Amino acid sequence: MQKPPIDQLIACPKCDALHHARHLGENERAACARCGTLLITPRARSFLHVIALSFTAMILMIAAVFFPFLKISAQGFSHASSVFEVAMAFSDGLLAPLSLAVLMLIVGLPIVRFGALIYTLWPLANARPAWPHARRVFRLAEELEPWAMAEIFIIGTGVALVKIGGLASVSLGPAFWAFCALIIVNALKNAFLSQWTIWDAIGQK
Amino acid sequence: MQTARDAGLVGCTRCGKVWPAQTRECGRCGAALKRVDTAGLQAVWAWWFAGLIFYIPANLYPMLRTSTLAGNQQNTIIGGVIELITHHSYFVAAVVFVASVVIPVSKFIAIAYLALAVGNEHRAGAHRHLHLFEVVEFIGRWSMVDVFVVAILSALVQLGAVVSIHPGPAAAAFALSVALTMLSAQSFDPRLIWRGPARTTGP
Ligand SMILES: [Zn+2]
Ligand SMILES: [Zn+2]
Numbered sequence: 001m002q003k004p005p006i007d008q009l010i011a012c013p014k015c016d017a018l019h020h021a022r023h024l025g026e027n028e029r030a031a032c033a034r035c036g037t038l039l040i041t042p043r044a045r046s047f048l049h050v051i052a053l054s055f056t057a058m059i060l061m062i063a064a065v066f067f068p069f070l071k072i073s074a075q076g077f078s079h080a081s082s083v084f085e086v087a088m089a090f091s092d093g094l095l096a097p098l099s100l101a102v103l104m105l106i107v108g109l110p111i112v113r114f115g116a117l118i119y120t121l122w123p124l125a126n127a128r129p130a131w132p133h134a135r136r137v138f139r140l141a142e143e144l145e146p147w148a149m150a151e152i153f154i155i156g157t158g159v160a161l162v163k164i165g166g167l168a169s170v171s172l173g174p175a176f177w178a179f180c181a182l183i184i185v186n187a188l189k190n191a192f193l194s195q196w197t198i199w200d201a202i203g204q205k
Numbered sequence: 206m207q208t209a210r211d212a213g214l215v216g217c218t219r220c221g222k223v224w225p226a227q228t229r230e231c232g233r234c235g236a237a238l239k240r241v242d243t244a245g246l247q248a249v250w251a252w253w254f255a256g257l258i259f260y261i262p263a264n265l266y267p268m269l270r271t272s273t274l275a276g277n278q279q280n281t282i283i284g285g286v287i288e289l290i291t292h293h294s295y296f297v298a299a300v301v302f303v304a305s306v307v308i309p310v311s312k313f314i315a316i317a318y319l320a321l322a323v324g325n326e327h328r329a330g331a332h333r334h335l336h337l338f339e340v341v342e343f344i345g346r347w348s349m350v351d352v353f354v355v356a357i358l359s360a361l362v363q364l365g366a367v368v369s370i371h372p373g374p375a376a377a378a379f380a381l382s383v384a385l386t387m388l389s390a391q392s393f394d395p396r397l398i399w400r401g402p403a404r405t406t407g408p
Contacts (some may be wrong), residue, residue, distance in 0.1 A: 009223040011209035011216020014335060016241055016396040018207050018214070034206050034399075035335050039221060070361050077364040081357075089359035090372050098377045101384075102356055105349065124279065133375070135235045139219065146346055146387060149353075155300075156353030162297040164360060167368055170361070199220045203233050 011038055040196040047125035047201075053189035054114040054121075060182040061150075062109055067175040070157070074168030083107065083175055091132045109148040110186070116141035117189075120198065130202045138198060208399070210241050218394070241396045249320050252389030257313055259382035267373035268355055279296065281375060282351065282381060305351045305379070308344055312386050315341045316393065323397045334398045338390075346385050352380045 010019045012032040019032065019039065030040040033068065064083055071080040087103035090096065120138040123131050164170055214223050219236035219337040228238055239245065267279035282305045282402060315337055322334060341405035355376045362370040 005378060006214065006223055008226070009209075010213070010221045011214070011223045013216065013218040014395045015217055015331075015399045016208040016210055018209050018212055018216075029318055034334065070357070072361050072364065074364055075367050079361065079363045079365050081360040086353075086356050087361040089356040090376065094374065095372055095377050098352075098372075098380055101380060102352065106353070135233075139234055139236060142219065146342075146391070149349055152347055152350050153353045155347075156350045157348065157357055159297055159300055160354045160357040160361070162294055163354065164362060165294075166292055167362065168364065190213050195220065199222070 007187075010039055014040060014186065041194045046192045046194055046197070047121045049192040050189055051118055051121050051125055052148040053185050053192065054117045057182050057185045057188070057189065058111060058114040058118075058177045060185065061107060061114070064175045064182060065107055067178065068173035069175040070161075070170045071171045071173060072164065073171075080173065105147060105149040106153040107150075109144050110150045110182075113141050113144050113148050116144075118194075124198070124201045134202050138202060142195065150179065150186065154179055154183055208241075208396075209292045214241055216268050218260075218396075226331075240396065241393060243323060243397065243401060245392060245394050246320050246323060246397070248392040249316065249389050252385050252392060253313065253316055253320075256382050256385035256389055259378045259385060260309060261378075263375045263379035263382050266378065268351070268375040268379070269358065270278040270371045271368065272371075273368045278333050279373065282379070301351060301354070308348045309382065309386065312341055312345055312348075312390070316386070316389055318396070319393060323400065335395055338393065338395050338398065341390050345383070345390055347382065352376055352383070382408055 008021045011017070011019050012019065012035060014037040015032060015035040017034040019030070021040075027118055029038060031038050058152075066082065066084075069083045069086065071078060073079075083106065084103070087106065087196045088099050090099040090102065116137045119131060120134050120141065121130065123134075161170055209223055210226075213226050215228060215238045216223050217231040217234060217236055217311055220231060220234040222231055222233040224231065224238060226240070231237070231238055264282055266281065268278045268282050269287060271278045282301075286298050286302045286306075289295075289301065293376050319334060319338055319341075322330075353388070355372050358370045359372045362368055
């Protein structure tokens with residue numbers, strides 16, 4: 001049996017099964033023959049889409065942080081909060097570190113991810129060699145993915161609105177809608193993201 | 206089906222590229238290459254116990270402190286769910302209950318089960334184990350929803366004497382517990398699911 005060259009092999013990250021990259025077609029998605037994990041999702045010229053969507057998401061996030069998020073009123077009193085103030089809800093006393101963590105989860109890490117994707121893909125989309133440290137930057141974007149929780153925050157907002165429901169009336173500010181748009185843009189961006197293609201493109205000097 | 210390990214190679218769990226067995230770092234994406242090894246389970250258990258320890262105060266201490274004209278009230282996670290039920294918000298009560306109780310508890314059980322099953326000849330159940338692992342990985346972060354609810358309520362509901370809400374210490378314990386269990390799930394190497402005892406000594 002002839003051994004295929006090592007650089008043409010793919011090992012499934014979920015079950016370690018070896019596959020021959022050449023056998024996995026150019027335009028179809030390639031799934032692991034043993035466990036079904038998606039190995040390659042090639043999408044031609046998707047870099048520009050990802051850049052555009054990441055950029056849009058970043059603008060929306062900046063808007064979402066500074067515009068009013070929710071406003072509450074009851075019995076003549078009213079109070080408005082921005083997303084930043086929501087994160088700062090834990091800022092007094094022993095809970096202060098939690099404020100920082102929440103700010104990172106809902107604002108900081110998503111922004112770092114968008115920036116990292118733009119940094120990685122911008123030269124690649126222009127058919128230039130990757131910028132320095134692109135490998136580390138893109139790996140960071142990948143590792144941060146489970147910790148970027150913007151979409152969970154919006155579900156949390158829904159739950160909070162119902163909980164307040166009986167106490168007072170709440171109106172939704174522009175930041176709420178910016179955040180909703182951001183979730184959709186982010187989901188679209190993830191659909192266009194093809195890790196295997198990007199790793200290959202970074203590797204080409 | 207041949208695995209990278211059978212072929213004397215090591216596959217990158219980040220990008221899928223294959224390298225000779227002794228390679229330390231993936232030459233394509235720079236990730237550290239991990240051999241398929243039960244030694245990694247120690248990290249899984251360490252994070253698991255840490256997560257479990259913080260889950261206890263998360264349930265005992267109040268998540269929210271509400272002060273109204275009628276007086277002060279403190280709510281634990283379960284207390285909050287019960288209050289939602291008494292207000293007939295059954296759907297949201299279910300969301301909070303699932304996110305704060307059902308998911309964390311099943312996650313502890315599922316990770317422990319997966320880690321304990323490694324090394325048993327479970328080939329027939331491997332697909333189901335992998336599926337369970339993927340569910341745990343996907344759903345774990347959604348438990349954080351309750352922490353965000355507390356943050357939103359505490360930031361927003363500040364209506365002077367009428368009503369104001371403050372976060373309780375359980376919020377921090379709960380957030381830590383969720384983060385630690387996420388780390389526990391991330392340290393679990395799903396490639397171990399496919400390993401029986403016969404193969405643990407290498408090819
Ligand atoms: Zn596989
Ligand atoms: Zn790699």
